Amino acid sequence: MQNIWSISGRSIALSALALSLAACQSMRGPEPVAQVTIPTGYVNSSAGQSIAEKGYKDFFTDARLLKVIDLSLENNRDLRTAALNIQRAQQQYQISENNQLPTIGASGSVVRQVSPSVNPNNPYSTYQVGLGVTAYELDFWGRVRSLKDNALDNFLATQSSRDATQIALVGSVAQAWLSYSFANEQLRLSEQTLKAQLDSYNLNKKRFDVGIDSEIPVRQAQVSVETARSDVANFKTQVVQAKNLLDLLVGQPVSKELLPTKGVTRITNDKTLFTGMPSDLLHNRPDIKTSEYQLSAAGANIGAARAQMFPTISLTGTAGYASTDLNKLFRSGGFAWSIGPSLDVPIFDWGTRKANVKISETDQQIALANYEKSIQTAFREVNDALATRQNIGDRISAQRNLVQATNVTYKLSNARFRSGIDSFLTVLDAQRSSYSAEQGLLLLQQADLNNQIELYKTLGGGIKATTAEQVVYPASSSQQHYEKK
Template sequence: MKHVNFKSAAGILAAAVLSACTLMPKYEQPKVAVADTFKYDTAGPGIQAASLGWQDYFADPRLHRLIDIALERNTDLRSAVLNAEIYRKQYMIERNNLLPSVTGTGSGNRARTAADLSGTGNARIGESYSVGLGVAAYELDLFGRVRSSSEAALQGYFNSAANRDAAHLTLVASVAKAYFNERYAEEAMALAQRVLATREATYGLSQLRHKAGVISAVDLRQQEALIEAAKADYENAVRARETARNALAVLINQPLPEDLPQGLPLSRQFKISRLPAGLSSEVLLNRPDVRAAEFALKQANANIGAARAAFFPSINLIGSLGFASADFSNLFKGPNRVWSFGPSVSVPIFNWGTTQANLDVAKLRQQAQIVAYEAAVQSAFQDVSNALVAREQLDKSYAALSKQSRAYADALRLVNLRYKHGVSSALDLLDAERSSYAADTQVLATQLTRLENMADLYKALGGGMKRLSSDAAEPVASAR
C-alpha cells in the first residue's frame, strides 16, 4: 500500500514539473509609431486624469447622484460586469484542469441468483460493497496544452475586465454630457425668457410711440416678429431639455428621481479646469480599451501554444484506490484493499492537416489582434490629440465670444437709452437686440461644447477609474 502511494505522489510531482513546459511563443508588445508627447498639452504639471476619481473632477452634486445611480443600474455596464464574471469563472474552470479531479465513490449491491443459474443447483443471495477515490482522465500536460488554454482563459478574463472598465468610463462621460445638455437647455430657456421680457417691454413703449406717430407700423411688426422668435426659442429649449432628460433616464435605467440635489450653473461644473495629458505611453497604459486590445493579443498568443501542443501525444491517467468486499463488516480490512491504474496515450497520426490548419488559424488570429492593438493605440492617441486641440481652441473662442457678448450687451444698453430719448431709430434697436441675443446664444453654446470637451478629455485620458481599479483587483486575485 505504501508503494502505491509513493508512486501516485511521484506521478503527480512529475506531472507538475513537466507541465511547466509550454509551447506558447514569447509575448512581445507591438511597437506603434506615435509621438512621445501631445502637441497641445499646455496644461502644465498637475494631477493626472487616471489618478483622479470622477467625484473629484465633477463638482455638481446633482450630477454626482445621477452618476451613482447610473453605475448601479445602467444596463450596458451591468452586462459588461456580468460578462467579466462569466469569463472569470471560465478561467477558473480551465485553471482547475491543471490539477487531478478526484472523486469519491461508494456502492452496495444485494442480489438473488436463481438455482438454475447458481452453478450449485441452489438459489443464493450475494452481496458486494465498495468505497474508494478515483482520478478520471487527468491529462499530463507535458507539452503545455492545458496550461496554454488556462493562460488564454486568464487573458480572456482580463480582456473582459478591461472592457467592463471601458464601459464604466464611457458611462460616466455619457451621463455628464447628457446632464450638461439639460443644464444648457435650462439656461437657454432662462435666456429666452429674459429676452422675451425685454422685447415685450420695448414693444409696449413702441406702441405708445406708434400712437404718437413717431414710428411706423413696420417697426411694430418687426418687434412682434422678434417677440415670437423669442417664444419659439424658448419652446425649442424646452424640447432640448426634455430630450436630455430622456437620455438621462435611459442611462440611469429609471425615471429621474424627484429628490435630486439642486444643480450648479454651467460655469461651476468642474473642480479642476485643465487636465495635463502627460506622455503618450502613460495615456495608453491608462486607457481600458488599449489594455483590452493587448489582453486579446495575449490570449491569441496563448492559443498558439495550445494549437502547437495538439501535434504531440496526449497522456491521460485514470486510477482508483479503495476497498471492496462481499461482507460489509469486512469492507475496511486490509486484505480487501483494491486499486487500479490505467494510463492512456493518444497520438495524432492522420489528422495533421486539421491540426496544422488549426495552428495556422491561431497564428492568423494573433496577427489580426496585432493589427487591432495598433488600431486601438492610434485611435486612443487621436482621441487625446483631438480633445486637446479642441480644448485649446474652445478656450480662446469662449474668451473672445464672452468679450463680444459683453460689448453687444453694452451697445444694446446705450441704444436702448438713445431709443427712449428719441435719438436712435427702431431699426437701430432691433439690430442691437438681435446682435446681443445672438452673441449670448453663441456664448452659451460654446460653453456647452467646452464642458463636453472636458468630459471627453477626461475619458480619453483614462480618468474615472481610480476607485474601480482597486475593486477590480479582487476578482483577479481570487481567480488565480
C-alpha cells in the same frame, strides 16, 4: 508480492502526477511586438503630473455633482453588468484552474448476475465501493495550462473593461449634469428674449393703432415673438431630455437638490490641466490594458492549439472494495485497485488540427491590430481634446466681445427707432444678432467645461475616487511567462 506491487503502483501514479504537474511547458511561442510609434510629447500640452492621477472627488469641485457621480457608480446598469461579467469570468478562470487537478469521485454498485462457470443455477450479487480518478490529462505539452492562461487573461480583460466603463460613466454623468445646467440657461435666455420681443410687438402695435407706422413693423415684431416662443418650447424640451439622460446614467431619478440651479461656470479648481508623459497613457487607460490582455489570451490559445498536435495522455485509476457478500465487503482480502494511462495519438484528421493552429495565429494578429489601434485611438482622443483646449479661451473671449458689441448695437438702434430716426427693421436685426451672440457664448462656455471633462476622461481619469488610491493592473499570462524565463 501484493504489497510490493501496491507500493510500486502508488509510486508510479504519484510520479506520473508529479511529472505532469512539473513538466508541462507552454507552446504559445514568442509574443508579437506592437508596431506603434509612441510620441515623446503631446501637442499644446503642459508639463506636470497627469490630471488622470487625481481621483474624481479631487478633480471635480461641486459637491452636488460628486454625489450624483457616486449614485451612478452604485446604480448604473451598464456598470452593474460589467461587474457581473467580472464574476462570470472569475468562475470561468476557476474552472480552468481546477482542470489542472485530478477529479476524484466516489462510486458504488450492486450487480446481480449468473456465471456459467460458477454454479450457473444460482445467481449471486457483487458489491463494490471505491474512489476513482477519471481520465485525468497529464499535461506534458501545456494544453491545459494554456487554457488556464487564456481564462486568466480574459478575466483580467473583463476587470479592465469594467474600469473603462466607469471612466466613461463618470465623464458622461458630469457632461449630462452640465447639459442640464446649460439647457436651463438657454431657456432663461430665450424667455428673456421673448419678453423683449413682446415689448417690441406691443410698442409697434400702439404706433400702428395711432397711425404713426404701417402694419409692416407690427408683423415683423410678431414674427420675432413667435420665433422666440418656439425657442422657449424647444429649450423646455431640452431641459426635460437632459434630466431624463441624467436619470438613465445614474440609474434612478436624481433629486432636485442635486441639480444645478444656476449656470455652472467652473467644473474643477485646476487652472492648468496637466497631461503627464505620453507613456503614462499606456498605464492609465484601461481600454488599452483590455486590448493587451486580449492579445495575451490569443497567444495562450496558440499554445493550446499547438499542444493538440501531440498525443494526449490521460490517467485513470480506482481503489476500493469488492465482495459477493455485503457483510464481508470491508474485510481484508476485499481491497482492489487499478491504475493505467490511455493514449490518444492524432494520425489522420485531414489537417483540422493544423488549421486550428493557423486560426489561433490569425486571431493573435487580429488582437495585435486591435491593440495597436487602441493605442492610436487613445492618443488621437487626447490630442483632439488638447486641440480644442488650445483655442477655446480665444473663442470665448472673442464671443464675449461680440456679445458686448451686439448688445450696444441693439440699445443704440432701439433708441434711434424710438426717436423716429431708424426703422424697426434695424432694431429687429440688432435683436437677432444679440440673441444669437448670447446663445453662442453659452455654447462655448459649455464646450469649455465639457472639454475639461473630456481631457480628464481621455487621459484615463475617473477610476479612483481619491488621489491617494492606487490602481495596479496584474501581469498578463504572457508577462508572467516572460518574467519566469
